[in-house]
Amino acid sequence: MSKQQPTIKDLARKLRISVSTVSRALRDLPDVNPETKKAVQDLARELHYEPNYIAQSLINRNTKVIGVIVPVISAPVFGRILAGMHDTAQQQGYQLMICQSNEQAELEATLIKQLIAFKADGIVISVSSETKNAASFDVLEAKGIPVVFFDRVPLNVHASKVVVDEYQGGMMAVEHLIQSGCKQIGHLAGPPDLSISTNRLNGYLAALKKYSLPVREKFIIPCPRFEEDALKAVRQLFSGKEVPDGIFAINDASAIIAIRYLKKKGIRIPEEVAVVGFNNDPISEVAHPSVTSVMEPGYEMGCRTIETVIRHIRDHHFEAQTIVLKSKLMKRESTDRILSNKIE
Amino acid sequence: MSKQQPTIKDLARKLRISVSTVSRALRDLPDVNPETKKAVQDLARELHYEPNYIAQSLINRNTKVIGVIVPVISAPVFGRILAGMHDTAQQQGYQLMICQSNEQAELEATLIKQLIAFKADGIVISVSSETKNAASFDVLEAKGIPVVFFDRVPLNVHASKVVVDEYQGGMMAVEHLIQSGCKQIGHLAGPPDLSISTNRLNGYLAALKKYSLPVREKFIIPCPRFEEDALKAVRQLFSGKEVPDGIFAINDASAIIAIRYLKKKGIRIPEEVAVVGFNNDPISEVAHPSVTSVMEPGYEMGCRTIETVIRHIRDHHFEAQTIVLKSKLMKRESTDRILSNKIE
DNA sequence: TTGTATGCGTTATCAG
């Protein structure tokens, strides 16, 4: 804190009135003499008085703080989500306490404890790729602290969730590849324990089934650490006798790693292999060729998540709900097999 | 908050001892019977007791919270900085309260007030592009709240600052353009009131001077809203009779907008016009051609900023200092005039 | 309309 911030006590002493009157005047309550009220407010301004939120929290039993845990702050998807979260929180008079788990389950658990100790009114979480069970979240349920999961959500947890329809996204992506003429589509999958991974994978499988294309286990390669495992995965994908003519990647960074690998091998994109990414990160637009990608409504997801957790905070009996947002396919050069010859 | 979180009172009642003993046991203070200590700690674990930070803050007169204000959370540069900030803060036992000003001076002032009300132990700020004077920061000085400015810092404010040597960055960028054979270098400048803008501009001017190249006012075009004004600016740059053969852009997004414009006009890069960006955002690497860019040590800047503010918090007499970090030029295709014919 | 007393959860200062 600082050296000597004025308190209501100081104001009271200077004005020779009681602290309760000062307290009431500052909050502009009705039953207080207009003159004394004005005197108090004037003095408060003059001394740059700011109410002590900490003390108020102790009494009101709420902090107006929402804890946020994301795997990595610097990932573009989370950047957009956090921006949306901050704007709606601000609008509703809440502050955000943003933390990153660095994809570590243990740190995630620690952060949850810290946020509890801070008496955050509610907590919103996007789980780390390491998180295997929901044990760390039980505390929250037990303590009755409102939680909303977003983007990456755990299974078997009774809580509100805000997610993108990953199944639809995956399906849409693969369907687009098929319609572009791909017959053998490889999938650079995500960390096995994440909901987004399995849902996108299921979308992939559903699309294949819809068009009666065979599923080849060898064409589905999980990348536990996302793009960090992507290069190895693509290599594996193209090491066999039969190689894919289309790739559906778990995110844009992985898609671009695949594209680079293919270009280096002299394989033309999209003519020989078409590629679809996920997230619509800025890089997908500027890459060469630009990458067709599934765009998730990140900012909106952030807004809805905060709205939902606030609803839970205000009404502790509010029923847990799952909000599913739709994603959109941004078609670009990496799958544009008709216009592909126009690419310079 | 929640319904019924256990307090030390509850623990005391259950164990039929006093709250002070419980308090001491929980903090593992020396003069307390090992047996009672164990009993307390066991019960605490059993009941999932978590200390109330709020109450502790009230008494300790510190919150272990550092307020952070950035213009936009979702910008890659700030993402990296925030990541560095969070990691060191976590390591030192501090929580971050991250806010975005959305480049608005007024919101920035509001956020500062909120953080003061929250009794943040210290505040770190990267000013909005709209911020013209330092009035909103005076309150902090007056109240003796430690402040550290980073990245975009205001002039005429006595406080610690952590910055990148933007002058050196700009100079390096332009020198590289000159050494690549450029003789007429245009500059897509930043918002006029920002320190980064003027410093990069000065670096640009210094480089021209060093190589005895003339300064043309018409080749320096400010972009008050960064990339949002970039297209208009490039158009202007190439509208006259004399056009540049090199462009130094205030950031990578602007550089890429320029590149797109040039490509559309059939102007070859880097042969006819070489381009340098700033920030080394992921897009600079994947763009076509990839963009030579000045890399700022964002993560490190975040770490150093938090370290500095914590130092000020711990020692209120700690002298304000300015830490200057060096940037690095990442050379890529957009300026590679020798290898340019190798670009596919 | 205003003041007094009490409490929020914790720590610190004393006595015992």
Add this chain to the structure above:
DNA sequence: CTGATAACGCATACAA
């Protein structure tokens, strides 16, 4: 080693 009691800054029921 342990237990009362008073703070921290504020809000509120109650009294005046």
